Amino acid sequence: MKMCIGGEWVDKPxxxxxxxxxxxxxxxxxxxxxxxxxxxxxTAALRGAKVMAxxxxxxxxxILQRAAERIEARTEELGRTxxxxxxxxxxxxxxxxxxxxxxxxxxxxxxxxxxxxxxPLDGAPGGAGKFGFTLRVPCGVVVAISPFNFPLNLVAHKxxxxxxxGNAVIIKPPSNTxxxxxxxxxxxxxxxxxxxxxxCLTGPGGELGEALCRDPRVRKITFTGSVPVGQRICEIxxxxxxxxxxxxxxxxxxxxxxxxxxxxxxxxATGYSNAGQVCISTQRVIASRRVYADLLAATKTAVDQLTTxxxxxxxxxxxxxxxxxxxxxxxxxxxxxxxGGARLVTGGERHGAMYAPTIVADVQPAMRISREELFxxxxxxxxFETVEEALALxxxxxxxxxxxxxxxxxxxxxxxxxxxxxxNIHINGGPSWRADAMPYGGLKxxxxxxxxxxxxxxxMTELKMICLHLTI
Numbered sequence: 001m002k003m004c005i006g007g008e009w010v011d012k013p014x015x016x017x018x019x020x021x022x023x024x025x026x027x028x029x030x031x032x033x034x035x036x037x038x039x040x041x042x043t044a045a046l047r048g049a050k051v052m053a054x055x056x057x058x059x060x061x062x063i064l065q066r067a068a069e070r071i072e073a074r075t076e077e078l079g080r081t082x083x084x085x086x087x088x089x090x091x092x093x094x095x096x097x098x099x100x101x102x103x104x105x106x107x108x109x110x111x112x113x114x115x116x117x118x119x120p121l122d123g124a125p126g127g128a129g130k131f132g133f134t135l136r137v138p139c140g141v142v143v144a145i146s147p148f149n150f151p152l153n154l155v156a157h158k159x160x161x162x163x164x165x166g167n168a169v170i171i172k173p174p175s176n177t178x179x180x181x182x183x184x185x186x187x188x189x190x191x192x193x194x195x196x197x198x199x200c201l202t203g204p205g206g207e208l209g210e211a212l213c214r215d216p217r218v219r220k221i222t223f224t225g226s227v228p229v230g231q232r233i234c235e236i237x238x239x240x241x242x243x244x245x246x247x248x249x250x251x252x253x254x255x256x257x258x259x260x261x262x263x264x265x266x267x268x269a270t271g272y273s274n275a276g277q278v279c280i281s282t283q284r285v286i287a288s289r290r291v292y293a294d295l296l297a298a299t300k301t302a303v304d305q306l307t308t309x310x311x312x313x314x315x316x317x318x319x320x321x322x323x324x325x326x327x328x329x330x331x332x333x334x335x336x337x338x339x340g341g342a343r344l345v346t347g348g349e350r351h352g353a354m355y356a357p358t359i360v361a362d363v364q365p366a367m368r369i370s371r372e373e374l375f376x377x378x379x380x381x382x383x384f385e386t387v388e389e390a391l392a393l394x395x396x397x398x399x400x401x402x403x404x405x406x407x408x409x410x411x412x413x414x415x416x417x418x419x420x421x422x423x424n425i426h427i428n429g430g431p432s433w434r435a436d437a438m439p440y441g442g443l444k445x446x447x448x449x450x451x452x453x454x455x456x457x458x459x460m461t462e463l464k465m466i467c468l469h470l471t472i
Contacts, residue, residue: 033207088149143221213236220243248442250432279375356377
């Protein structure tokens with residue numbers, strides 16, 4: 001596919017391959033963009049931002065609604081594209097398309113709800129005869145930098161609110177998985193989005209991303225990805241509004257009164273989808289020693305039923321990781337844990353980019369498989385004795401994006417709700433569940449700012465205060 005600069009589809013002599021993670025076959029080629037392309041995109045976006053700011057909310061809403069309908073009609077095509085570029089199974093690809101439809105529909109609805117409020121200025125000394133109200137106005141040019149693991153819906157979570165708020169947007173998709181973002185761009189243009197209001201640049205993040213994030217004409221950056229890249233963006237962004245959705249090593253805390261079978265099914269469902277390449281995937285299970293052995297046995301039974309293989313095959317439950325080097329990294333971290341005294345319960349085998357669903361027990365908090373973001377299909381189990389120890393283990397992390405707590409006690413649940421240092425907390429559910437309407441974001445090194453169309457629109461607009469000095 002070609003890349004898009006200000007509504008114009010552009011090819012370049014230098015190309016990059018998009019590879020299918022399962023067999024490394026070439027899916028497509030995309031242009032190798034550079035800093036000059038970033039300059040062109042920002043220049044076009046400045047003009048597009050002026051057009052978007054004048055576009056009525058109703059028209060912005062209708063563009064997004066039409067795009068949602070068109071995406072829904074192309075579910076099979078887009079689901080297959082996701083599977084081919086990411087490696088997730090086809091059912092997960094189709095599911096992601098459905099979520100992107102909902103994200104754009106939510107954005108379309110919120111486009112019609114952007115409003116300010118009145119401010120009672122006469123409640124202040126000297127405020128007699130003064131009337132105040134606020135307006136929300138677009139930021140202008142939004143740069144959206146997205147990760148590989150959800151190449152359609154996470155782009156929709158950035159582009160939908162940006163358009164709803166009346167901004168122009170420049171998408172920088174990952175080099176591994178650019179096709180879904182390019183197709184979304186194509187659909188938005190077909191649905192009437194002003195051409196200069198959108199660009200989608202393909203190429204190396206180091207060159208393109210740095211050029212876009214440094215440009216003072218960009219007013220807002222929304223980024224999902226790793227902590228080091230997020231830190232780099234914050235260093236070079238300057239005086240811009242920034243949303244950071246960064247790493248995680250999400251825990252599930254299992255209290256002694258929890259249903260072992262329910263937890264086992266939750267771990268199997270939330271620890272291994274997309275080969276564990278989900279920022280809120282269950283990575284750590286912190287379980288009461290009273291249920292620890294039974295939980296390991298039940299989880300092993302559930303995980304051993306997860307078949308791996310070709311993600312296009314109907315009976316496959318887990319596909320490959322994005323590249324073999326990532327599977328090698330997971331293999332190394334698991335082996336390190338076992339060599340350090342942890343116990344391999346199931347899995348642990350690697351074939352190319354395919355890593356078997358793995359459970360590692362008796363994991364110490366200092367081990368990398370527990371301390372850092374694994375981003376792969378392995379879950380680490382650690383026992384605890386007291387509630388205080390469980391809280392300490394869960395919070396002993398630089399990350400704070402999501403967590404799950406399994407308990408039948410309302411008092412215990414509320415204690416974890418108050419004291420867990422995470423942005424999303426699920427009671428009797430796994431941490432990877434997400435409704436696209438909810439405010440989504442983390443604490444600590446997991447970032448700042450919120451996604452979810454309503455909340456992202458607040459991040460992508462500026463608040464203006466208007467004071468009327470009236471003669472009474």
